[in-house]
Amino acid sequence: MIIDADEDRLFVISDLHLGNPSSTARSRLVEFLEYARLTGTSVCVNGDGFEMLQTSFSRLSSDAVPVLNALKRLMRDGNRVYYLVGNHDISLEHFLEDWLFTQIAPFLNVTSGEARIRIEHGHLYDPWFVRYPKSYELGARALGLALLVHPDVYSAYARVQARGAARRKGDPPDEVAADMLLSRGFDTVIFGHTHNACDVHLANGHYVNSGNWLRGSSYVVIDHGKVELKKWESWRQ
Amino acid sequence: MRSGETEKAVADGETIVRVGDAGAEMYVIKTGRVRISRPMAGRDVVLSELGPGDFFGEMSLLESLPRDADAVAVGETRLLVLNAGSLLVRLRRDPTFALEMLHRLSGRVRTLNAELEKALSDAATDSATELPS
Numbered sequence: 001m002i003i004d005a006d007e008d009r010l011f012v013i014s015d016l017h018l019g020n021p022s023s024t025a026r027s028r029l030v031e032f033l034e035y036a037r038l039t040g041t042s043v044c045v046n047g048d049g050f051e052m053l054q055t056s057f058s059r060l061s062s063d064a065v066p067v068l069n070a071l072k073r074l075m076r077d078g079n080r081v082y083y084l085v086g087n088h089d090i091s092l093e094h095f096l097e098d099w100l101f102t103q104i105a106p107f108l109n110v111t112s113g114e115a116r117i118r119i120e121h122g123h124l125y126d127p128w129f130v131r132y133p134k135s136y137e138l139g140a141r142a143l144g145l146a147l148l149v150h151p152d153v154y155s156a157y158a159r160v161q162a163r164g165a166a167r168r169k170g171d172p173p174d175e176v177a178a179d180m181l182l183s184r185g186f187d188t189v190i191f192g193h194t195h196n197a198c199d200v201h202l203a204n205g206h207y208v209n210s211g212n213w214l215r216g217s218s219y220v221v222i223d224h225g226k227v228e229l230k231k232w233e234s235w236r237q
Numbered sequence: 238m239r240s241g242e243t244e245k246a247v248a249d250g251e252t253i254v255r256v257g258d259a260g261a262e263m264y265v266i267k268t269g270r271v272r273i274s275r276p277m278a279g280r281d282v283v284l285s286e287l288g289p290g291d292f293f294g295e296m297s298l299l300e301s302l303p304r305d306a307d308a309v310a311v312g313e314t315r316l317l318v319l320n321a322g323s324l325l326v327r328l329r330r331d332p333t334f335a336l337e338m339l340h341r342l343s344g345r346v347r348t349l350n351a352e353l354e355k356a357l358s359d360a361a362t363d364s365a366t367e368l369p370s
Contacts (some may be wrong), residue, residue: 001340002338003340105334106333107333109290109337116289116290120333124332177330177331180330180331181331183242183267183317184265184267184288184290184317184331184334185265185266185267185268185289185290185317199294209246
């Protein structure tokens with residue numbers, strides 16, 4: 001199991017949910033991965049790359065194959081691909097290592113320049129997922145139907161959690177968790193999971209959320225220790 | 238700081254723990270570096286130099302035994318200090334910390350095995366050369 005990596009330059013994307021009926025990620029992702037390949041940049045998929053809770057096999061295979069091929073082209077050119085497991089693709093953990101010929105990790109501690117950066121999906125700090133895993137899974141399956149009405153109920157759920165925390169005069173759970181990890185000597189923590197891209201400075205350091213590709217296209221650039229949240233715009237326009 | 242965790246700033250060259258001291262805390266390096274050494278055969282042998290994210294002092298905390306090595310700050314250093322209670326709270330709230338500890342401890346066992354193998358091999362070579370021809 002790898003948990004440490006040295007990377008001068010790395011793109012981080014999360015919550016692609018390939019296979020989800022509401023996902024529009026496929027074509028944008030293939031183009032983005034081609035951009036990574038041509039710029040010689042390694043890529044970290046920070047969890048929930050594939051959808052296992054709210055999908056059909058035909059949808060999953062039609063979405064996944066072009067993206068897996070793009071990832072393989074990226075690796076064939078000598079770039080590295082890291083795949084971190086999230087809560088929607090836990091069951092794929094063992095297959096992915098064979099399909100991608102890459103290593104699956106629970107989280108990644110990246111050294112880039114002088115900076116130490118922690119990349120993790122972040123579901124382990126979601127109070128609902130941790131306390132009631134079975135009801136979380138049932139809820140996630142039920143939300144699959146809601147996704148057909150509104151494309152991103154996850155970010156709405158995260159916003160409700162944040163508002164609940166504010167009412168209790170606390171910080172959102174992802175920020176509390178990020179600050180706790182930062183206190184262990186990381187300069188930046190990167191989570192996904194909430195679908196809400198953000199870039200904030202906490203008491204112990206820098207927290208960035210890589211957002212989602214279900215409908216969005218945010219990504220994080222790590223460049224010699226500098227960490228920046230960006231939005232992918234088609235380079236062919 | 239949460240649930241008993243504290244932070245400690247130490248100056249360059251300052252001793253953090255000493256061999257034989259009683260100790261009930263472990264330390265995570267936030268910034269700076271720490272040199273781990275042990276007095277052996279009348280001289281100080283450096284075992285390792287640790288950087289941000291590394292931890293030390295866990296042996297005394299986990300086994301309730303005296304310190305097994307000296308730890309000295311190299312440059313201005315900031316540490317996160319965990320006692321038994323705060324370690325347990327940390328492991329519940331920060332579950333990946335346990336996996337990182339196992340990963341690092343596994344690496345240390347591997348290094349020690351390699352050093353032991355080398356020492357045994359050197360000793361065997363020395364005794365072979367001492368044999369009368």
